[in-house]
Amino acid sequence: MIARLKSLALELMLPVLLLVLWWVVSAGSTSPYFPSLKDIFQTFANTWLFERVGTDLVPSLLRFGAGLSLALVAGIALGVWLGLRPLARRAADPIIDFFRAMPQVALVPVAIIFLGIGDWMKIAIIAFGSVWPVLLNTIDGVRSVDPNMLEMVRVYGVPRSERIRRVVLPAASPQIFVGARLALSIALILMVVSEMVASTNGLGYFVLLSQQTFAIPEMWSGIILLGLIGYAVNLIFVVFEHRMLAWHRGWRSAALGQPVDSKPRRGATGPAAKPDNLVERTPQTAHTEVPECSK
Amino acid sequence: MSGAPPTLPATRLTAWSLPRWLVPLSSVVGLLALFEVLSKTGVIRPDELPAPTTIFKALVDEFDSGTASARAWETLQGWALGFGIATLVGIPAGILIGSSRLAYRLVRLIIEFLRPIPPVAVLPLAVLLWGTGIEMKTYLVAISAFFPILFQALYGVQDVDPVARDTVRAYGLSPAAQFRHVVIPSAAPYIATGLRLSASIALIVAVAQEIIVGSTGIGYAINQVRNANDISGMYAYILLAGLMGLVITVVFRAIEARVLHWHASQRQEAVS
Numbered sequence: 001m002i003a004r005l006k007s008l009a010l011e012l013m014l015p016v017l018l019l020v021l022w023w024v025v026s027a028g029s030t031s032p033y034f035p036s037l038k039d040i041f042q043t044f045a046n047t048w049l050f051e052r053v054g055t056d057l058v059p060s061l062l063r064f065g066a067g068l069s070l071a072l073v074a075g076i077a078l079g080v081w082l083g084l085r086p087l088a089r090r091a092a093d094p095i096i097d098f099f100r101a102m103p104q105v106a107l108v109p110v111a112i113i114f115l116g117i118g119d120w121m122k123i124a125i126i127a128f129g130s131v132w133p134v135l136l137n138t139i140d141g142v143r144s145v146d147p148n149m150l151e152m153v154r155v156y157g158v159p160r161s162e163r164i165r166r167v168v169l170p171a172a173s174p175q176i177f178v179g180a181r182l183a184l185s186i187a188l189i190l191m192v193v194s195e196m197v198a199s200t201n202g203l204g205y206f207v208l209l210s211q212q213t214f215a216i217p218e219m220w221s222g223i224i225l226l227g228l229i230g231y232a233v234n235l236i237f238v239v240f241e242h243r244m245l246a247w248h249r250g251w252r253s254a255a256l257g258q259p260v261d262s263k264p265r266r267g268a269t270g271p272a273a274k275p276d277n278l279v280e281r282t283p284q285t286a287h288t289e290v291p292e293c294s295k
Numbered sequence: 296m297s298g299a300p301p302t303l304p305a306t307r308l309t310a311w312s313l314p315r316w317l318v319p320l321s322s323v324v325g326l327l328a329l330f331e332v333l334s335k336t337g338v339i340r341p342d343e344l345p346a347p348t349t350i351f352k353a354l355v356d357e358f359d360s361g362t363a364s365a366r367a368w369e370t371l372q373g374w375a376l377g378f379g380i381a382t383l384v385g386i387p388a389g390i391l392i393g394s395s396r397l398a399y400r401l402v403r404l405i406i407e408f409l410r411p412i413p414p415v416a417v418l419p420l421a422v423l424l425w426g427t428g429i430e431m432k433t434y435l436v437a438i439s440a441f442f443p444i445l446f447q448a449l450y451g452v453q454d455v456d457p458v459a460r461d462t463v464r465a466y467g468l469s470p471a472a473q474f475r476h477v478v479i480p481s482a483a484p485y486i487a488t489g490l491r492l493s494a495s496i497a498l499i500v501a502v503a504q505e506i507i508v509g510s511t512g513i514g515y516a517i518n519q520v521r522n523a524n525d526i527s528g529m530y531a532y533i534l535l536a537g538l539m540g541l542v543i544t545v546v547f548r549a550i551e552a553r554v555l556h557w558h559a560s561q562r563q564e565a566v567s
Contacts, residue, residue: 211419
């Protein structure tokens with residue numbers, strides 16, 4: 001117990017120290033761009049508890065959620081379909097590569113032309129921008145499903161939908177999560193950008209407007225809120241991933257002759273999880289990220 | 296390991312002896328031809344999505360006048376400067392933090408908190424501090440590329456095989472030699488992945504702030520020609536942005552493939 005408290009104190013030491021330092025140094029600040037931390041906190045409380053929650057925070061989160069959900073559903077569905085069909089996959093490859101590699105924010109003007117500047121434009125651009133990493137990683141994941149296992153369930157006459165649900169999707173899920181995490185950060189960027197370019201509400205709009213009207217503490221409060229949202233969304237994702245992939249870690253640890261999930265040296269997925277991801281891909285399909293060790 | 300499982304249809308295709316590039320090529324050509332026809336026949340309104348040939352022609356025109364290459368260069372400059380700074384700071388910082396258990400635990404929470412912040416969120420602050428010039432672009436690109444690089448380097452160093460580390464220590468290799476022969480090779484694939492991911496995020500951020508605050512570059516050009524109602528010009532610049540992203544990705548994937556190739560073969564030897 002005491003050891004745990006000590007370890008917590010160690011990890012909290014520097015962050016707390018930095019916050020205190022910021023507070024003290026900025027206390028008598030006369031710089032217009034760096035208001036005192038006290039002012040920022042006060043503005044934060046005035047603005048986001050809960051005056052602008054309904055007008056700016058909720059719309060942003062809804063667009064983000066809708067866009068990302070669309071990207072996940074479309075990316076996984078299309079990824080499974082393409083992953084099981086080598087010919088179609090090779091036909092789609094260059095198109096997917098192009099859109100994955102392009103800076104998706106450049107498509108915001110196109111979205112405006114087709115969809116105006118309403119919510120649907122933002123949802124569409126978030127979905128279209130973040131679908132590619134999901135799609136690529138799903139295809140990679142489906143391709144690495146053990147072909148013998150696929151053959152076996154086919155021979156046993158397991159219906160197609162069941163094969164996908166019980167064999168293909170679980171086997172591909174670690175890779176799908178890697179893609180989903182990348183999609184998450186792209187979706188956040190696109191949410192902010194689309195609101196900064198053409199919007200009448202939302203967090204991106206609020207932050208940019210505050211800067212343009214020199215409401216600097218408000219701008220800071222918005223930036224901090226965006227940071228908190230990024231952190232929270234990431235945390236939710238990690239917890240979800242941890243639960244969904246619990247079987248995977250256990251299986252892999254067992255395969256490597258290690259005790260199942262007993263105190264991983266560090267991180268959620270454990271050290272054994274990492275090299276696999278690097279080894280199992282050919283350079284042509286190397287779109288994947290090393291899963292991260294957040295906890 | 297099974298990068299590409301031996302599937303039946305692939306074998307069948309080789310039996311037909313089709314060149315490998317034929318399928319991807321024909322799908323791209325087919326898609327472009329489809330858009331050409333749809334646009335020329337007015338099924339898609341040409342003022343919303345012009346025909347591919349019109350877009351290509353607009354791109355060639357922009358290059359002829361020298362504007363396209365100038366804008367591309369401006370975007371590339373901000374991207375390269377920021378990315379370079381992020382690399383120079385991020386890799387050593389990641390290696391340092393990853394090498395020390397204490398350092399890692401001290402900064403862990405700070406990194407965990409700062410990393411998921413969407414980099415464009417601090418754009419307004421950057422504009423206040425640096426205006427809309429190249430300094431601002433460099434700064435924003437640098438911070439957006441910094442965290443993926445730092446994180447991957449840190450993780451790579453921590454993931455060194457403990458047996459290998461203990462072995463070289465037991466054999467009495469100097470710390471410098473341990474670092475060179477064990478830590479760096481094992482961290483390199485992670486760092487290469489981090490570089491590729493942050494290179495593409497950095498380009499997104501560079502173009503985003505050109506579109507939003509109008510610092511000059513491809514994003515700015517997209518807005519400019521759109522305001523001049525030159526829709527095919529707009530698509531031409533978007534295509535240019537896409538091609539730039541493609542080149543960057545291909546280059547970094549090649550780097551990664553080299554490092555990973557070494558890594559994979561090394562592991563297979565270790566396993567067998």
